[in-house]
Amino acid sequence: MRLQGDDYCYLAVQSQHGFWGVQWYSYQSVSDLYNGNRFSLNFALALLGQFGSRLPSITPALALGLWFSAWFLVLGQASRFWGWKFKWYEISLIVVVNMFFTLYIVSDITQILYWYVGMATYMIPLILNGFILGFLFLSSHKKSSLWLIPLIFISFFSGGFSETTSVVQASYLALFFLGIVYFDRRQHNLHIKKLYLPVMLALIGSILALLALAFAPSTSPRLAVNSHPSFLGVVSHSFNYGLTFIVGAIRSAPLPIFILLFLGFLFALVIRNKYSSMPPISIKTTIFIMVVIIALGYLLCVISMSPSVYAQNAYPGERALLAARFICVVSLFSVGWLIGYAVRLPAILVNRFAIYSLGMLIILAILFAYPLRTVPKITSNISFYSKWSDAWDTRDQLIRELKKDGQNDIEVINIDHPIKDVGELSPDPSYWYNVCAAQYYGVNSIKADLAGWGK
Numbered sequence: 001m002r003l004q005g006d007d008y009c010y011l012a013v014q015s016q017h018g019f020w021g022v023q024w025y026s027y028q029s030v031s032d033l034y035n036g037n038r039f040s041l042n043f044a045l046a047l048l049g050q051f052g053s054r055l056p057s058i059t060p061a062l063a064l065g066l067w068f069s070a071w072f073l074v075l076g077q078a079s080r081f082w083g084w085k086f087k088w089y090e091i092s093l094i095v096v097v098n099m100f101f102t103l104y105i106v107s108d109i110t111q112i113l114y115w116y117v118g119m120a121t122y123m124i125p126l127i128l129n130g131f132i133l134g135f136l137f138l139s140s141h142k143k144s145s146l147w148l149i150p151l152i153f154i155s156f157f158s159g160g161f162s163e164t165t166s167v168v169q170a171s172y173l174a175l176f177f178l179g180i181v182y183f184d185r186r187q188h189n190l191h192i193k194k195l196y197l198p199v200m201l202a203l204i205g206s207i208l209a210l211l212a213l214a215f216a217p218s219t220s221p222r223l224a225v226n227s228h229p230s231f232l233g234v235v236s237h238s239f240n241y242g243l244t245f246i247v248g249a250i251r252s253a254p255l256p257i258f259i260l261l262f263l264g265f266l267f268a269l270v271i272r273n274k275y276s277s278m279p280p281i282s283i284k285t286t287i288f289i290m291v292v293i294i295a296l297g298y299l300l301c302v303i304s305m306s307p308s309v310y311a312q313n314a315y316p317g318e319r320a321l322l323a324a325r326f327i328c329v330v331s332l333f334s335v336g337w338l339i340g341y342a343v344r345l346p347a348i349l350v351n352r353f354a355i356y357s358l359g360m361l362i363i364l365a366i367l368f369a370y371p372l373r374t375v376p377k378i379t380s381n382i383s384f385y386s387k388w389s390d391a392w393d394t395r396d397q398l399i400r401e402l403k404k405d406g407q408n409d410i411e412v413i414n415i416d417h418p419i420k421d422v423g424e425l426s427p428d429p430s431y432w433y434n435v436c437a438a439q440y441y442g443v444n445s446i447k448a449d450l451a452g453w454g455k
Contacts, residue, residue, distance in 0.1 A: 001056040001385070002392040003048075003440075005422035005433060006117045010045040012439035019046050028217040037216035040160030040209075044120040053396060056116040057389070063113065063123050064099070070130025071095045077137035081191075086271070094267065094333075100371055101260045102322075102329045105253045108420050111319045115419045122322040125165035128158035132169075132202050140194040151198060152205040159209025163307035164320050166213060168327075170206035171303045175296060177203060228310055237309045242302035245321065249328055257332060259370055264336025265343075266367070270360050272341055286342035290335055297331030300324075384418065391415045391453065399441050408444040413452035424448070 003011070014022040023043060026036030036042055048055050075091045078084070103109055111118040132155055139147035155173075159166035177199045184192050213219065229237060250257055281289075304324045308316040316324075395412045402410050409429075417424035423433050425448035438446045 001060070001114050001116070001418070002389055002396070003053050003056065004115055004417070004419055004424070006436075007045075007048060007056070008433055008436035008440050010042075010117070011049050012436045014046055014049040015440055015442065019050060022046055022049075026218075037213055037219045037222070038121070038160060038162055039212060039216070040124075040157050041121055041162070044124060044161070045117065048116060053392075056114075059116055059119060060113050063119055063127065066127045067099055067123070067130070068092075068095055070127050070134060071098070073134030074130050074137070077134050081137045081140060090267075090271065097260070097263055098326070098329050098333055101256055101333075102326045104256055104371075104374065105249060105325055105329070106318070106322065107252075108318050110419045111422065112322055115422060118319045118419075118422075121162050122165060122319050125158050125161045125169065126323065126326060128154060129165075129169055132158060136195065136198040136202055139198045148198060148201060152201045155202040155205025156209045156212075159206045160212060162320070163210075163213055163311070164304055164316065165323050166206065166210050167307055168300055168304050168323050170203065170210055172300055173199060173203040173206055175299075223311060226312060229313055234306055234310050237313075238302045238305040241305040241309065241315050242298060242324075244315070245301055245305070245324055246298065246328065249325070256370075259367055260329060260332050261336035261339075263364075263367055264333040264338075265340035266360060266364060268337040268340025269343070270364075281342050283342065286338055290338055293331055293334050293338070297327055300327045384416075388415060388418050399443070399446065403441060403443050409447075410441075410443055410445070411447045411450055413450040414448040415453045 010022075010026075013026060016022075017025045023039070023046065026042045027039050029036065072091055072095050075086065075094060076088075079086045079091070103113065106112055112123060113119055132151065135147045135151050135154065139151060155169070159169055177196075180192055180195050180199060184196075228234075301324045304321070304327070305316060308314055308320060391413065392415065395415065398412060399410055412425070414427060415424060423431070425431075425434055425437055425446060427447060427449035428434065429438070429445040429447045434446050434448070438444065
């Protein structure tokens with residue numbers, strides 16, 4: 001991937017104000033090119049200007065690696081905190097399963113993973129929230145209390161990428177804090193008390209980020225363009241959209257969702273049988289926890305709808321639903337896990353460990369072959385993306401050479417656009433992406449009207 005769509009507009013402004021100047025300019029100015037109240041996104045996009053057009057070609061792999069690392073840290077530190085005995089490969093499999101199914105049920109992965117702006121806006125907060133939770137558990141240990149220092153700053157930075165992810169982040173941390181209070185009062189557990197300060201600091205950082213987004217000088221003029229529903233209207237529409245989203249996700253991907261639940265179920269069976277000292281929980285407790293998981297998952301999905309409902313009076317766009325999809329996947333996997341943890345296996349299976357383990361391995365191997373179905377779908381696009389990136393590099397070099405030769409009104413070939421609903425340079429030099437690209441390259445105009453793409 002190379003520069004695409006809105007990338008040009010961010011870089012056009014940066015070319016005029018520099019790396020640090022564009023941070024403040026974007027935050028406080030009302031631009032015709034983009035909305036700049038998302039201060040962390042401004043910083044991430046300014047990095048694009050520093051590293052050049054090749055940065056988007058490595059960010060998909062980099063994002064996946066960081067996503068895995070962040071949530072591996074979460075499960076690893078949570079296991080240590082609660083005294084679970086997960087092995088590193090067990091944690092790895094759990095993280096990979098949740099990552100895969102989150103991306104699998106996304107209707108258009110190109111906007112979320114391949115396009116730099118879309119990835120930065122909605123995937124980076126997902127990654128940073130993994131580090132927030134990981135540092136939260138890590139800082140509860142006496143020898144690791146130094147992690148409290150960056151926790152509030154990471155929470156603040158993570159909340160500055162978009163209103164959607166920021167409000168979800170603040171909400172789940174608030175619910176986490178209420179859960180700590182509840183269990184502390186019921187159990188008076190000194191171990192749980194260690195989470196008070198880390199969660200509070202992360203919540204403070206998140207609230208500060210929300211305030212910074214809401215009261216940015218560029219926010220009010222942008223919101224004034226559209227009409228907004230009342231508070232009750234926002235609540236009502238958000239609950240309706242949350243239900244619509246969940247029902248739609250189940251209907252559109254029933255088999256992946258069943259496999260996700262089954263994988264959670266099998267993981268729990270394997271882990272519980274491996275550590276026979278872990279007794280199954282009662283049916284009553286299982287049902288109660290399951291209801292809580294489903295209710296909290298639905299509530300967070302509802303909350304993720306509210307910024308779009310208020311700002312645009314509309315259902316969120318596909319890339320804005322990434323947080324809700326991840327919440328659904330984690331909730332479903334947790335429900336499957338809970339069922340597997342609660343079920344009582346026949347004694348003949350439990351006592352014959354070798355047969356039981358072999359059977360589980362066979363079933364897991366079959367289920368893990370399911371992702372292989374996606375390989376042809378992904379690889380089938382490689383030739384198109386390769387052709388597009390080569391054409392983009394040729395066009396980029398040509399524009400720079402023509403500018404060097406003194407030409408300020410430039411004509412280039414019209415190439416296809418690889419990202420759905422994200423435009424490319426047009427034959428019309430007044431098209432806003434053309435205007436942004438012209439400012440980025442420092443020329444008067446760019447017209448993409450020459451033939452050559454189809455050759």
